[in-house]
Structures are given as structure tokens and as C-alpha cells.
Amino acid sequence: MSVIDDSKNRQSLQGLIDTDGYIPQLSVDCTIFGFHKEKLRVLLLKYHDLDLWSIPGGFVFHDEDLREAAARVLYERTHLNDLFLDQFHTFGRKERTQNNVHQILLKNRGIEVPKDHWIFQRFISVAYCSLIDYTISETFPDALNESIAWFDVNELPSMAFDHERMIRHGLTHLRRNLDTQLVAYNLLPEKFTMMELQKLYEIVLGEPFRRNNFQRKMLSFNRLERLEKFYDGSANKAPYLYRFKDGLEAFPD
Amino acid sequence: MSVIDDSKNRQSLQGLIDTDGYIPQLSVDCTIFGFHKEKLRVLLLKYHDLDLWSIPGGFVFHDEDLREAAARVLYERTHLNDLFLDQFHTFGRKERTQNNVHQILLKNRGIEVPKDHWIFQRFISVAYCSLIDYTISETFPDALNESIAWFDVNELPSMAFDHERMIRHGLTHLRRNLDTQLVAYNLLPEKFTMMELQKLYEIVLGEPFRRNNFQRKMLSFNRLERLEKFYDGSANKAPYLYRFKDGLEAFPD
Numbered sequence: 001m002s003v004i005d006d007s008k009n010r011q012s013l014q015g016l017i018d019t020d021g022y023i024p025q026l027s028v029d030c031t032i033f034g035f036h037k038e039k040l041r042v043l044l045l046k047y048h049d050l051d052l053w054s055i056p057g058g059f060v061f062h063d064e065d066l067r068e069a070a071a072r073v074l075y076e077r078t079h080l081n082d083l084f085l086d087q088f089h090t091f092g093r094k095e096r097t098q099n100n101v102h103q104i105l106l107k108n109r110g111i112e113v114p115k116d117h118w119i120f121q122r123f124i125s126v127a128y129c130s131l132i133d134y135t136i137s138e139t140f141p142d143a144l145n146e147s148i149a150w151f152d153v154n155e156l157p158s159m160a161f162d163h164e165r166m167i168r169h170g171l172t173h174l175r176r177n178l179d180t181q182l183v184a185y186n187l188l189p190e191k192f193t194m195m196e197l198q199k200l201y202e203i204v205l206g207e208p209f210r211r212n213n214f215q216r217k218m219l220s221f222n223r224l225e226r227l228e229k230f231y232d233g234s235a236n237k238a239p240y241l242y243r244f245k246d247g248l249e250a251f252p253d
Numbered sequence: 254m255s256v257i258d259d260s261k262n263r264q265s266l267q268g269l270i271d272t273d274g275y276i277p278q279l280s281v282d283c284t285i286f287g288f289h290k291e292k293l294r295v296l297l298l299k300y301h302d303l304d305l306w307s308i309p310g311g312f313v314f315h316d317e318d319l320r321e322a323a324a325r326v327l328y329e330r331t332h333l334n335d336l337f338l339d340q341f342h343t344f345g346r347k348e349r350t351q352n353n354v355h356q357i358l359l360k361n362r363g364i365e366v367p368k369d370h371w372i373f374q375r376f377i378s379v380a381y382c383s384l385i386d387y388t389i390s391e392t393f394p395d396a397l398n399e400s401i402a403w404f405d406v407n408e409l410p411s412m413a414f415d416h417e418r419m420i421r422h423g424l425t426h427l428r429r430n431l432d433t434q435l436v437a438y439n440l441l442p443e444k445f446t447m448m449e450l451q452k453l454y455e456i457v458l459g460e461p462f463r464r465n466n467f468q469r470k471m472l473s474f475n476r477l478e479r480l481e482k483f484y485d486g487s488a489n490k491a492p493y494l495y496r497f498k499d500g501l502e503a504f505p506d
Contacts, residue, residue, distance in 0.1 A: 024277050026377060066345025066377060090343040090379045092319025124279060124319060124379075126343045220473055 022059040024118040027125045028070040029057035029163070031088075031170035032080065034134025034150050035187060040203055041134055041150040042167055045077060047160070048146050049108045052101060054160040055167065057125065070128045078139045078148060085128040088173035089166075096162045097123045125161075129170040131187055131204075175205055191241040193230055194218065275312040277371040280378045281323040282310035282416070284341075284423035285333065287387025287403050288440060293456055294387055294403040295420055298330060300354060300413070301399050302361045307354070307413040308420065310378065323381045331392045331401060338381040341426035342419075349415045350376045378414075382423040384440055384457075428458055444494040446483055447471065 032043040032055070044053040058073035060066060070085050102119050106112075113119065134150050141148040151157065153171060156164055178201055188196065198214045209217075218224055225245050229238040285296040285308070297306040311326035313319060323338050355372050359365075366372065387403050394401040404410065406424060409417055431454055441449065451467045462470075471477055478498050482491040 023375075023377065026279065060345070060377075062375065063347060065347050066343065069345075087343065090319065090340065092313070092322075092379065094316055094318050122276075122315065124276065124313075126345065126377075217473055220470055 021061050023062060025121055025123050026060050027057050027123050028060060028066065028073055029055050029125050029127045029166060030070055030074045030085065031055050031127060031129040031167055032074070032078070032083070033129065033131045033153070033170070033174060034137070035131055035200070035203060036133055036135045038203060040153050040206075042153050042156075042170075043078065043080075043134075043139065044149060044151050044157070044159075045141055045145040046147045046149075046157075047101060047105065050101065050104060050160075051158060052160040053151075053157045053163075054101070055163050066126055067128075070126070077142045077145070080132075080137060080139060083130040083132060085130050086173070086177070087126060087128050089169055090124060090126045091162060091166060092124045093162070094122055096125075099161065101160045125166075127166050127170065129173060131174060133187060178204060191227055191230075191243050193239040193241060195239060197242070274314050276315060278374055278376055279313050280310050280376050281313060281319065281326055282308050282344075282378050282380045282419060283323055283327045283338065284308050284380060284382040284420055285327070285331070285336070286382065286384045286406070286423070286427060287390070288384055288453070288456060289386055289388045291456060293406050293459075295406050295409070295423075296331065296333075296387075296392065297402060297404050297410070297412075298394055298398040299400045299402070299410075300358060303354065303357060303413075304411060305354060305413040306404075306410045306416075308416050319379055320381075323379070330395045330398070333385075333390060333392055336383045336385060338383050339426070339430070340379060340381050342422055343377060343379045344415060344419060345377045346415070347375055349378075354413045378419075380419050380423065382426060384427060386440060431457060444480055444483075444496050446492040446494060448492060450495070 034041040034043060043056070045056055046053050056074050056077035058069070058076065060069040064072070067085065067087070070087075071081075071083070074083065074085070075081050100120060139148050153167065156167065159167075187200065194215050195211075197218065198209055198211065201214070202208055223245050224242045227241040227243060230241045231238045287294040287296060296309070298309055299306050309327050309330035311322070311329065313322040317325070320338065320340070323340075324334075324336070327336065327338070328334050353373060392401050406420065409420065412420075440453065447468050448464075450471065451462055451464070454467070455461055476498050477495045480494040480496060483494045484491045
């Protein structure tokens with residue numbers, strides 16, 4: 001967990017209400033899952049002054065694609081760059097932003113905003129997810145937040161808005177779409193063995209597989225291409241290498 | 254194709270610009286696929302005065318869940334009710350609504366709207382899809398449109414906005430998610446035979462399967478529960494009945 005200097009904070013909060021350039025009542029949020037060895041984690045930011053954590057999110061400029069906004073917001077808040085972001089759901093229940101964190105943050109800092117400003121109204125949020133190796137990703141918190149940390153997906157702290165639901169749904173999406181580009185792009189090398197793929201599946205799905213069953217199931221999806229054998233110089237039987245076939249990209253916006 | 258009286262049209266267009274109750278720059282659109290015998294079709298509406306078709310869509314009230322808005326809009330535009338609507342993607346490219354149909358419709362009718370009204374700005378649209386048996390669904394067009402019709406998904410007419418892309422992505426979503434509730438809920442009876450399931454897959458996916466391969470693949474998903482045999486009184490070997498296991502519902506918003 002890293003902590004930064006608080007001095008830029010007021011300026012950034014003021015930025016929250018310079019909102020002319022944004023589409024009203026719309027936000028993007030990024031559920032970033034981190035995978036390494038036996039752990040599946042999610043990246044969270046902690047607000048100043050509040051005992052609440054959130055996933056990295058922000059607003060959408062009028063002249064910006066939705067997907068561009070997600071990438072920009074993620075970079076601004078965490079310094080993560082160049083991720084494969086997969087849009088998985090848009091959250092639009094009318095009561096989802098009732099615990100309006102922005103309102104509390106602004107009030108605590110003595111910043112006045114007209115009560116009818118759209119920042120106090122309900123928000124629709126478009127959620128993206130990604131799965132990365134968290135040991136090779138450097139992150140830092142932005143001025144709105146005092147800390148950033150990876151949490152075990154089964155041990156989340158108190159979350160703002162409906163961000164706990166977002167994480168739960170993001171995880172469901174991840175589990176349903178393991179056999180697509182989402183995983184291949186960020187985590188596995190271009191060519192991988194069936195055992196490497198199986199390890200990844202077991203950790204994300206949280207259950208073990210029998211080796212033969214797993215291989216049969218993977219091949220039945222018809223999404224893997226078998227390549228040459230992988231010789232590592234050991235006495236063991238050399239396994240085949242595989243790669244994902246083309247044509248399984250996420251939807252463009 | 255049914256055609257209705259044009260007299261309500263001006264009133265309804267005026268309704269387009271009484272927009273205080275709506276969330277600005279946000280719409281919902283419904284991609285309704287129809288399935289019957291050997292055909293896969295999509296439900297389209299044709300605008301008055303324009304040689305353009307669109308999928309049923311509309312705006313979201315401030316005090317309305319996103320999903321409620323989709324169901325309401327679909328009902329208002331087509332009279333379809335009580336469908337299982339599966340949210341599949343939010344379309345947010347900045348140029349997606351450049352051919353602003355509303356602007357043309359209003360101009361043709363001589364209705365004046367301030368140029369800076371949000372109805373002329375870009376829109377983000379949350380898209381839902383459903384798959385129904387089109388022979389048992391009665392539909393009618395609303396006042397904004399002169400006709401409503403089912404089109405072969407491979408032979409679409411000229412479409413407004415990015416609705417052709419929406420249909421293409423909706424179809425991809427449908428094909429990827431055939432083994433979920435989406436299909437079970439609207440189309441298949443609660444209990445069905447493997448042959449009934451196979452027919453459905455073949456038409457939606459547009460390719461034939463070998464019977465044994467299909468059955469093995471379906472069972473490998475671990476989403477079907479085998480029930481009793483189905484005796485229809487014929488001399489043929491009685492097939493088993495199946496049903497979908499629970500727990501495969503779409504994401505709630």
C-alpha cells in the first residue's frame with residue numbers, strides 16, 4: 001500500500017465540480033483483477049477523510065469515446081496503462097448512488113456546489129474489467145485518494161456506492177469468459193502449455209480440475225490452436241504449446 | 254407489416270422535446286430477435302418521412318431503473334411485454350449519433366428546438382437483447398413510426414445511427430450465450446429434448462451439428478440436468494428430457 005502527499009487534494013476536489021466538459025450523470029468504473037501464483041485480487045482506492053474504498057472511476061468528456069474515458073480514468077487514478085479493458089455491464093439502478101460520496105467529500109472540504117448540480121443526482125456507470133499480473137504492475141493513488149491496494153476478492157473492505165456488486169459481477173464475467181482474449185492478452189504468453197492454462201483456470205474459478213477432463217473441455221470450445229511441442233531440456237515428456245485462435249475480441253463500443 | 258394512423262404523430266414528436274424528466278444524452282435500445290422454424294429475424298421500426306429503420310429505443314426517466322426503461326420503451330414502441338431482456342453492451346463512440354434522426358424528424362415537422370438542446374448532442378446507448386418466437390408475438394408500431402416488421406438478420410434495410418452494429422453485436426452475444434437462461438426462458442419449454450435444443454442451436458448459430466458431438470458438448474458445459482424419458486407413444490426410442498440448471502441468470506443492473 002502506498003500513501004501520497006495530501007497537498008494536491010483540494011485542487012483536485014475543485015476539479016470534481018468543473019464539470020462542463022463532462023456528459024452529465026454518467027461515469028465509468030474499472031474493476032482490475034490481479035492474478036499471481038495462488039491469489040486473485042482486486043485493485044481498490046481509499047478516499048481521504050472517509051473509511052470507504054472504491055474501484056477506479058471517473059467521468060466521460062463530451063469529445064471522448066466511452067472506452068477512451070475508461071482508459072484515461074484508470075491511468076489518472078492508478079497509473080496503469082495499456083490494459084485490455086473489457087466492458088462487462090452498465091449499472092443503472094436508480095438508488096445505486098444514494099450514498100453520494102462526492103457530496104460528503106466536498107462538504108468536508110468546505111467546497112460549495114449548487115444543490116441541483118448533476119453531480120448530486122443519480123449516476124449510470126459503465127463498468128470495465130481487466131485481469132493482470134499484479135506483481136508486475138506499479139500503481140499509485142491520485143490526489144482524491146490517500147491509498148491504493150490490492151485486496152483478496154473474498155475479503156473486501158467497506159465499499160462506496162455499489163462497487164461491491166460491480167466487483168462481484170466483474171468476477172462472474174471473468175469466470176464466464178475465461179476462454180476468450182481477455183485472459184490471453186494480459187496474462188498468458190502468446191504460446192502456453194495446457195498446464196499453464198489449467199493453473200490459471202483453477203485459481204480464477206477457485207476449483208481444481210482433473211487434467212484429462214480439463215484438456216478435453218478446453219479443446220471442445222474449439223478456440224485453441226495446437227502448435228509445436230515445448231522442449232525444456234528436462235527428462236519429462238514434452239507438452240504441446242497452444243495459442244488462442246483469432247476472432248474472439250471483446251465488443252468494440 | 255402493420256401500418257397505423259398518422260394523426261398522433263405530431264403530438265408524439267413534441268413529446269420528444271419535453272425532455273426534463275429524462276437523463277440527458279442517454280438512451281436504451283432493444284435488439285429483439287425472433288426465431289421460428291428455420292428463420293432468425295430481428296424486429297425493426299421505420300420512421301415516418303425517412304427511409305430509415307431502427308431498433309426500438311428511447312430515453313430513461315430520472316426515477317426509473319435502466320432495466321425498467323428498456324422494458325417500458327419496448328412496450329411503448331412495439332407492445333411487446335414481459336420479455337427476458339439481457340443487457341449486452343453500452344455503445345459510446347463519440348460519433349455514433351452523428352446522423353441525428355431526431356433533428357431531421359423535428360425539422361420536417363417544423364418543430365423548433367434550441368440548437369444547444371441535449372437531444373442534438375451525442376448519445377450513449379445501453380443495449381438489451383431478447384430472443385422470442387416471433388409467430389406468437391403481436392406487435393404494432395407507435396406514433397413515431399409508420400411500420401414495424403421482422404427482417405432476416407442477413408438482409409437488413411438502411412438503419413439509423415449505429416443500429417446495424419448493435420444488431421451484429423447482439424447476435425454475437427446471443428451466439429456466445431446460447432447455453433444460458435436467455436434461451437431457456439423465452440423459447441424452450443421448461444423441459445426439452447436434446448434434439449429440440451440442437452435445432453435451436455443450429456438455426457441461431459447457422460451451422461449443422463453431428464448429433465453425438467452436440468450432445469457431448471452440451472453435457473460438458475455442466476448446465477443441463479437430465480430428467481425422465483419422454484414417451485410420445487411412437488415406436489421410436491424415447492429420448493431423455495432435460496432442463497437448464499439454476500443460477501445462470503443475467504446480471505441484474
